[in-house]
Amino acid sequence: MTSLSVQRKLFLPLVFLVTLAVISPAFANDPVLHNDYALKLLEQGEYEKGLEHFQRAFAFSPYDETLRKNLAEAYTYVGMRQMEQKLYDAAADSFDHARELFPEAPRYAVLRGIALHAVKRYEGAIHELERARSLGETSPELYYHLGRAYYDSDNLALALEMWEKGLELDPARAAIRELADKARRELALEGRMDKGYSSRFSLSYDTELKSLLAGEILDVLEAAYNRVGADLGYFPDARVQVLLYTKKDFKALTDSPDWSGGLYDGKIRIPLGGATGMTALLRNVLVHEYTHVVVFEMTKGNCPTWLNEGLAELEGRKEFNQPMAELGRVARRGGYVSFQLLERPFSTLSDKQVALAYQQSYALVNFMVGRYGWHKIQEILRLLGTGKPVADAIGVALADYGVDYSGVVQEWQGNMTREYGVPEHPSPE
DSSP states (O other): OOOOOOOOOOOOOOOHHHHHHHHHHHHHEEEEEHHHHHHHHHHOHHHHHHHHHHHHHHHHHHTOHHHHHHHHHHHHHHHHHHHTTTTHHHEEEEEEEEHHSTTTOHHHHHHHHHHHHHTTTTHHHHHHHHHHHHTTTTOOOHHHHHHHHHTTTTTTHHHHHHEEEEHOOOOOOOOHHHHHHHHHHHHHHTEEEEEEEEESSEEEEEETSHHHHHHHHHHHHHHHHHHHHHHTTTTOSSOOEEEOOOOOHHHHHHHOOOOOOOOEEEEEEEETTTTOOOOOOHHHHHHHHHHHHHHHHHTTTTHHHHHHHHHHHHHHHTTTTOOOOOHHHOOOOOOOOOOTTTGGGGGGSSSHHHHHHHHHHHHHHHHHHHHHHHHHHHHHHHHHHTTOHHHHHHHHHTTTOOOOOHHHHHHHHHHHHHHHHOSSSSOOO
């Protein structure tokens, strides 16, 4: 990060500066003292307080370029901290204040574009990043983020163009190369796809799929938008992209395990095969994958897999409730999978563990909803969205119940024992 200017710095002890701020009327009107006090505050990591004093300094001397630069950089410091805290809307505002001070500096437009992209305000992100490009910014980082914004707004061709420009500047940039390769594969597939739209979803589907079924799929997703949104207390603003593939194309594009019935990676991707009509199982899969969209946005990606998959299973099973033979067997014989292990992606599990992982996750989340209520689940998700670890989020949300993460698991296991009987072998939990 660019360091702040230190012109006219006064070599006064910090304690003396603080004293001046409290007792000296001259301090309130002296931009130099405010500037130097703010520099000290920023050195201590007190960015918000430092920003206040830079604002005061600049208000008294608005034509001083050093104060203007320091104020812009203070807004940037605050914005970067807000990004770390996942407060992306607030960060976008901070970067906007910096940009207002130096409208011809592309750096602030880039930062604002990144923040807007993080909250799925894709049009705004593209506007800011293209503005930075018009001001002369041509870094690989710009093309990386601009490509992502175009990709997420369903413009694969422009996304690929941006990433190719980034690779021209830095051919060794692995992250850009991987995205560009993925976009090329998707373009080859989507070139033969038809399109469908509803108020909240865009649908791309293989031409083998009947258009009538495409309309039914959009209807199921629109219903899921309302029902899942009501349960979780959150309704995404951005249009959700849904892609339906043949099983062969899905495997080739995503390299998902054979047991995967769908994927959400910013877009909902489902292997549909040669389906000709809506089924209860297909409704289950559609609602399941849409639930991942809501959970991801609420938690900003900071969600343990068992909670994410458990919620998706809970919502999907309202459409089609599959048998839970693995969970029943384990409940009677012992040998649950550790929920600490289930915080990680299920792709790390053995094929034998996967079915149990989904059923166990569903059972715990279903128990939590019944025991603590949807409002507590919502609170846990919102706390995860602030960056809290899952143990802290559960502990805070369920404090009035007097239970923590391990306590929830123990209560659930007690409920399983009452339902299935005492297991023959102790559980690792």
